Amino acid sequence: MIAFWVLLVLIAIAVFSFVGIYNSLVSLRNRCDNAWAQVDVQLRRRYDLIPNLVETVKGYAKHEREVFERVTEARTKAISAATVKEQGEAENMLSGALKSLFAVVENYPELKANQNFLMLQEELAGTEGKIAYARQFYNDSVMKFNLKQQVFPSNIVAKMFNFKEKEYFEIEEAEARRPVEVKF
């Protein structure tokens, strides 16, 4: 009789921990997806800011057409990028173009004092930071998700239900690791 009860308790414990592990794997996977979506939200915000910024700078520096064109082109490319790799390249180009835009601004003291411009500059710097943090959080989430699939005993459950490890977001060029330098 005692053996029966012991067996019953053991089975109950096994079932409960099984359900717990499965649920935590699912919620970790959802967190990764959500974190990835958060990166897109911030990238979109950055794309939306750029036309405003270009317009504001244009008002003071009409002759720098070349710079504006580069920024606009890089932005279009980044938005329409189909693969992660393409997007990475376009993002690099956009960062470079923005850098030269801010270099141009240095020659226009009036523009540097413009309230609207300062606001946009702060927003852009803030968004750059948020993109970096969103990517960092995505990688942190992926690390937790992958770890859960590797350690015992959750690796058994992960194998059973065919959970796949997710890939980290990595930046190839060291240059792109730094966000655009925006001075204050």
Added chain:
Amino acid sequence: MYEQITRNKWKSFFLIIFFLGLIFVLTWVFGELTGLGAHGLILAAIIAILMTFGSYYASDKIVLAISKAKPIEKKDYPYLYNVVEGLAIAAGLPKPRCCLIDDTAPNAFASGRNPRNSVIVVTKGLLEKLNRVELEGVIAHEMAHIKNYDVLVQTLAVVMVGIVALLSDWILRSFLWGGGKRKGRSRGGGGAAALFILIAILLATLSPLVAQLLRFSISRKREFLADASGALLTRYPPGLASALRKLAEDREPLEVANKATAHLYIVNPLKDIKGAVNKLFSTHPPIEERIAALEKM
């Protein structure tokens, strides 16, 4: 970085276990003396929880009112908002509310019983005196407090201090009230009973002090923990280290802070920390030690 986080989590865990051990011993002594068993603990726990429940539940509102912190809007402080929003993303938490104290002494704190009800408060001086990297370090420290549920930990510590104080008080009082009951229960002759009473008196007198020390010690461990997990959010420990150095050099006390709220701030806003005894009773570890820990990461 990861080791420091784990180590500080374990340390605060053991401190709490030690605390529970102290409460257990006091309960047992109280039970032996009065014959009430564990009822003493239940009563003390209920009283202590009731006393602190309000301060836990409305932790953000009470402390905001005491500190004269005003809510601010994004359009007025885009700089601060962007930093807070960025770090909330990094921590995977909902964005806390932001409040400002109109004081030039640089300082900051976080409060709220859970991430959904959290608030980050900074002084005007903090925004003026720190650069962006340093401000990110400070906000990350506060975000880490929120993520680690430090308001809950602090409240728990206060509840335990309360339980110890009540039990100790009752043990001492039981000598005044229940002399007859005790005589009837003493089985093993006068000597052992006298020794037991002596130990009980000693325990009841010292415990409240030990409990306070434990509470401060827990608070210090949580500061180290918030430094380390904050550095993990920014991935840049020198930012917070440099901010702490600036805050330490600033000798201006914060007027709205007092003994009751001092433990919340990132550095002690009262600026009167010197000497070994004060160190034991301090809610914050010395800034030099915190900077050294950050530089080791």
